Amino acid sequence: MSARTRTAEQSIFKRPAPSAVTYDLSVPDQATIRLPPDSTWTSGPHWHDNHTEFLQVLSGHAEIRLSGTMMPSVSAIDGVVIVPRGTVHEWRRSPSAGLDDELVVKEWTDPKDGQKEAFFKNLNGIILDAISAGDGSWRMRTLDLELRNLFWRMDNWPEFLSPSWPGWIQGAMTRFLLLGSVIVGKVLGCRGSYEEYCST
Template identity: 30%
Template sequence: MALDPLPSNTQAILRAGAEAVAYHIPIAPPSTTNPVLKSTVALPSRSQWTSGLHYHTMHTEYLRLIKGSIFVELDGELKFFSAKAGGEVSWRTGELLTSGLELKVDRYARHNWGRAEVRLVSRRLGLHVKIVSPEDRDEEVIVEEWTDPADITKPLFFWNLNGVITGIQDAPLSRKQSLVEVVLGNWWIPFQLFIIFWDLDNWPVFVSVRNLGLPFLGEHMDRCFGRLVEHVMTFMVLFAAKFVGTITGTRAIAQDRTPNDLWNAYKQTRL
């Protein structure tokens, strides 16, 4: 369910199922009253939703945990945060390790987050050790997201991403788009998402090869080469989608998926 009351300057998009999530997304560009556009993500108990492993090249991202407990994977390091505990907690003992519920994600830093139980369960299945869950493990999770620079990229991303996934599209497909839809079949939606990823600074890690296990390279070079492989794979997939999208007129940002004020701001800035 959507938060009540809604966060200021937002509207909600709800997605049900195993990966249930409620996005509360800004509907207008930055202003004197709302200089920083914050999107709020709410995850109900037992939701398997995760952000997916990805990185940004043009924006520093900030996450702030308001309620519940989450895992955060940041550049290969897995951490757990609990709003009730007030910061990062140990999955072995449950004790508070570091105070603070705001996390900075630098440009190019690979990251992924979701409900703590998603990773605690997988860790419990993989290791014969005691797992201490945060006290608020079963509570609804509420997380705020925003970026620096504080532009309209993140709201545009969330609106158009969810518009494609939920099928919010009034404009009919062109002949070229219809042909691509038939050819791609079940890949039609991922194809559209890849174009959104390319244009709106969201670079998914399709295959994590951070450490290739090549001892002759040395640990540092092995890690750097693995990261280069990830970047190249991501670039090639998204570039191919963007190329086909340009030919067929399939765009990342569509008016029928975007609130009017954001659409007008986008037309003026043309990100």
């Protein structure tokens, strides 16, 4: 298997279409995320057990889901959206956004413990190395396993079932699937977090 790309000192990460996104991690404890007009990127539905998250649209329009509440077109005039701990949330470009609008969103958490930067550095390192290795490579075949190991380690709990399932079942299923990935990851050498991507 090829060596991992050393990106620990890098603060800007760009991923290609169709889910094009740029992460700017140059300010400690926050991320500025840019989605070009044609991006299909989404944060995916997830929650955090130990962090309250804050989302602020700087330009463009975002569609934000907080548990059962859908906010179809959040813009800069709407201020900061607070995502309490344990709240399933997801955000993406609003379908009603103009075709030429870039969406720019700032994210940060409470507590400010460096975990957001570490999470996004590992996330992008893993994905970009898999893309670079190409389809059919070991990195691409273990991509989901790596990401699930990262989610387990960095308080990022994805929603695997439809939102209609009760929260306790969602939580149990997510923890069961991610724990299974951690066990398999130990056998295959997939940890989800690497010093090549983040030194913290």
